[in-house]
Amino acid sequence: MxxxxxxxxxxxxxxxxxxxxxxxxxxxxxxxxxxxxxxxxxxxxxxxxxxxxxxxxxxxxxxxxxxxxxxxxxxxxxxxxxxxxxxxxxxxxxxxxxxxxxxxxxxxxxxxxxxxxxxxxxxxxxxxxxxxxxxxxxxxxxxxxxxxxxxxxxxxxxxxxxxxxxxxxxxxxxxxxxxxxxxxxxxxxxxxxxxxxxxxxxxxxxxxxxxxxxxxxxxxxxxxxxxxxxxGGYGLVKVFGCNLVKITNEILKDMPAVARTIQNGTIVNFFPGFIFEFRKGSSKFSDMDMAAGLKEAFGDNWRYHIFLAPLIRFPLPIAGCYNVFLKVFRRLFGWALV
Missing domain, CATH: 3.90.550.10 (Spore Coat Polysaccharide Biosynthesis Protein SpsA; Chain A)
Structure with missing residues (x-):
């Protein structure tokens, strides 16, 4: 070729x-x-x-x-x-x-x-x-x-x-x-x-x-x-949580920092919006165990406690305001977060 x-x-x-x-x-x-x-x-x-x-x-x-x-x-x-x-x-x-x-x-x-x-x-x-x-x-x-x-x-x-x-x-x-x-x-x-x-x-x-x-x-x-x-129709948390972590850790086992960067970006840039949409009832994905799945996949990562856990636990109106804050936070700090 x-x-x-x-x-x-x-x-x-x-x-x-x-x-x-x-x-x-x-x-x-x-x-x-x-x-x-x-x-x-x-x-x-x-x-x-x-x-x-x-x-x-x-x-x-x-x-x-x-x-x-x-x-x-x-x-x-x-x-x-x-x-x-x-x-x-x-x-x-x-x-x-x-x-x-x-x-x-x-x-x-x-x-x-x-x-x-x-x-x-x-x-x-x-x-x-x-x-x-x-x-x-x-x-x-x-x-x-x-x-x-x-x-x-x-x-x-x-x-x-x-x-x-x-x-x-x-x-x-x-x-x-x-x-x-x-x-x-x-x-x-x-x-x-x-x-x-x-x-x-x-x-x-x-x-x-x-x-x-x-x-x-x-x-x-x-x-x-x-x-x-x-x-939709599948468990987004399972796919982009446990599956993603397992696959990146395995294939990039000699490049752990790169694997972590992909995982960090998933926490920071991907899941906050999904969590908010899921809680509003507008998601097409089947993630009834969302909270447990995210904690299993990312619970040992400090970003989980800032970007995901509050959106899961806060009452929906407060979670909405917090989601807006996270968008501004990402815009200000960009790549440093991953």
Whole structure:
């Protein structure tokens, strides 16, 4: 397999954009529409660098296969689609997207997430500059329309990191967000089976790349809009609590500080908002033992006692005020907290 540094315009494809999907035809339609529009906006030479791969996890809605066929017809020779004969579960479907890529890089995008205008060319230009192990692309969450961007964006451009520790301080829990990660292909098969029941199978390649890689980059401008409040049905605390701690400690056992940074970021940046939404009754996740699960996973970390325990114990109105305080606290102290 060629590396990115050996590729040039008019050479072999560089990047596979892979979408795992199941019974979400409306979201998938928008996701594919934006990808196709981005490819159309590239130069003729750049278009040959991109492939599209969709893995339909035996959708039963009768519509998803039609949406896939429509876009496959528009992108003949570029678009590959597979349909699993049975539903293999989300982890195996995501892993199939990664493992099927024959290009040097893979970008798995959730079927409900949206690639923002003008950014595919930016991603390709960074990949063509030289070997990158993980490229993190900045993103924001939306509820109704991806065009409703947050009011301000403080960071712009691209940042390079020569150490996993520095890169992880910037990304921490976002290393679990597949749509925000463009990664080298062909990594981590020895962890794949173990992680296919964890809801975090992406860490089977992300963490080895973090452990073994030397070149990391972020694009600070918004590249992806992520659909919020659109997933659920599993225990978020178990997945991003005990599962995450176990997996990071195991794969990064020789880099304990980096493992802790991911865990710290999960406590500081991820769980406070979830706890508040769960207590308001607006979460779709099944976490009836939320308090016990968070304490089991993070109880020996001082951040738990500042960022999580008060939100669990305080009466809801006070917890709401405390959540606002935490947002200001994070904004003021940033990376120092992880």
């Amino acid at each position: 060629q590396t990115a540094g050996e590729l040039s315009v008019n050479s072999q494809p560089l990047l596979t954009i892979a979408i795992p999907t199941y019974n979400r035809a409306t979201y998938l339609d928008l996701c594919l529409k934006r990808i196709v529009e981005e490819i159309a906006g590239l130069s003729e030479d750049q278009r040959c660098l991109v492939k599209i791969y969709v893995s339909d996890n035996a959708s039963s809605d009768g519509i998803t296969p039609k949406v896939i066929a429509q876009y496959q017809g528009m992108q003949a020779g570029v678009f590959e689609a597979v349909r699993n004969p049975v539903n293999v579960g989300p982890d195996k479907n995501i892993a199939q997207c990664y493992d099927s890529a024959i290009t040097p890089y893979v970008w798995i995008i959730g079927d409900d997430d949206v690639l923002l205008p003008g950014n595919l060319g930016i991603v390709l230009s960074q990949l063509l500059k030289g070997k990158i192990d993980i490229l993190y692309v900045n993103n924001y969450w939306f509820k109704d329309s991806y065009q409703e961007k947050p009011r301000c964006q403080e960071s712009h451009g691209a940042l390079s990191f020569r150490s996993a520790a520095e890169f992880t301080r910037r990304t921490n829990v976002m290393l679990t967000f597949i749509s925000g990660l463009v990664v080298r292909s062909g990594i981590g098969m020895n962890y794949r089976t173990e992680l296919t029941a964890s809801n975090l199978v992406q860490l089977s390649w992300v963490l080895p790349l973090l452990r073994e890689g030397k070149n990391f980059m972020t694009i600070e401008d918004w590249v992806v809009a992520a659909q919020g409040s659109n997933s």
